[in-house]
Amino acid sequence: MAPAATSTVDDTVGGNEPRGPSPGRIITKHDFICEQHIQNLTHGVPKEEKYRLEGVALIESVREKLGLPAKTFATACTFWHKFRLHYGRTEYRFNDAALTCLWFACKTEDTQKKSKEIACASYNISNPSDQRTPDDKSFEKHSQSMIGMERMLIETLAFNLSARYPLGMMVKLIKKFLTREEWSTDFYPVAWDMAFDIYKTFAPLKKTTGTVALALLELTSRLTGLSQDKILAINCEDHQVSRTQMLEVMSDLLDLYTQSHKHTRLGALFPLDKFIDIKITINKEIEDRGIDFNSWCQGCSFHAPPPPFPPASRGGIGNSEAITKRFIFDRDAAHEEQEISRPYLENDFEEYETEVEEEIHPEPDRHRDRRGPSEPKRPSGPSHGRHGGRRGGGFGPGGHGGHGRQGDGGWHGRRREGRRGGGNFR
Structure with missing residues (x-):
């Protein structure tokens, strides 16, 4: 007796309704991305920081060349960071992707510019001695590449074209808490340059507009030493902002200034020691509060939100999925649809064990002929065939082959193992 495990699949719901077709994978927009997810998505990506900073620098230089507003720059950098997180590897040219993000941001913010x-x-910036016009035919291939990459960018954004703009709120807060004489000197220019530098980090993707704006104000006052009593006296809770979130934004920005000092706007205006001193002060406050930005707490690890991008996207541009993608803007409607369709798409498995009888066959006699008992022995002795043939059993002029010499149709050899013309007969 031997146990055998079997399983049955119930392909019907209630025994009447069959399973329907798969509705595909539902994709919804993600307004914020957690620091833990960013660490997982950028882990193992070669030269991630280098390409990220070079992409933002290219967007900024082209924006200044074309005279585009700052809001278009902010939107383009947001698109660029999301695209880099989705396609972390470098199967594509980073400058093509950065220019595509800027071109699509021009459409989003109604500052229309053609891809050419x-x-x-971008070409005129890189080649100052060879200035060209957009009508040049050499930009045709580059334009087609940007058009093809635009579709990938739209799918990465899940058709969510909105982007946060902390620069506008920062200006409002400056005018609210400081007088014109206080912010019109050295405070406002430094805050404006810092607002551009913050888009070289992932802070605008992680935090709200108010959090980023208040963090910029406090870090500007610490850096310039102006109006510190008024800025530090602001209660962030009155603006629905957590102090922990502000510390994370300032920490990201100070990491940029200390690690990539030459790639920032304020790097040429302030010495590196100034940023290091402020970073020490901020790190001390973070340690006193016992904050860790790089890992989930034990109470939240089991309720962590899913990553914004699927792991399969790490394969790069060449990766393709057979399942249909559906983009839904209303997250509640997506959950409601999944609850309705789940009973029609799930398979119910029932496993059980049964005992069956197996017939045991006797082992064959080892001394018996290998050909088996049912196969007759092949004849031996002289052949009585009528056809001669050439040596090798082929078809010769004398007829079907045996093993005699090539002859005139008589029998000049013996038949071997009952083979006639190369075939078996029994």
Whole structure:
């Protein structure tokens, strides 16, 4: 007796309704991305920081060349960071992706520019001695590449074209808490440059607009030493902002200034020691509060939100999925649809064990002929065939082959193992 495990699959719901077709994978927008997810998505990506900073620098230089507003720059950098997180590897050219993000941001913010204009401005910046116009035929291939990459960018954004703009709120807060004489000197220019530098980090993707704006104000006052009593006296809770979130934004920005000092706007205006001193002060406050930005707490680890991008996307641009993608803007409607369709798409498995009788066959006699008992022995002795043939059993002029010499149709050899013309007969 031997146990055998079997399983049955119930392909019907209630025994009447069959399973329907798969509705595909539902994709919804993600307004915020956690620091833990960013660490997982960027882990193992070669030269991630290098390409991220070079992409933002290219967007900024082309924006200044074409005279685009700051809001378009903020939107383009947001698109660029999300695209880099989705396609972390470098199967594509980073400058093509950065220019595509800027071109699509121009459409989003109603500052219309053609793809050839974006490509031409980038070329003229890199080649000051060879200035060209957008009508040049050399930009045709570059334009087609940007058009093809635009579809990938739209799918990465899940058709969510909104982007946060902390620069506008920062200006409002400056005018609210400081007088014109206080912010019109050295405070406002430093805060404005810092607002551009913050888009070289992932802070705008992680935090709200108010959090980023208040963090910029406090870090500007610490850096310039102006109006510290008024800025530090602001109660962040009155603006629905957590102090922990502000510390994380300032920590990210100070890491940028200390690690990539030459790639920032304020790097040429302030010495590195100034940023290091402020970073020491901020780190001391973080340690006193017992904050860790790089790991989940034990109470939240079991309720962590899912990552914004699927792990399969780490394969790069060449990766393709057979399942249909559906983009839904209303997250509650997506959950409601999944609850309705789940009973029709799930398979119910029932496993059980049964005992069956197996017939045991006797082992064959080892001394018996290998050909088996049912196969007759092949004849031996002289052949009585009528056809001669050439040596090798082929078809010769004398007829079907045996093993005699090539002859005139008589029998000149013996038949071997009952083979006639190369075939078996029994």
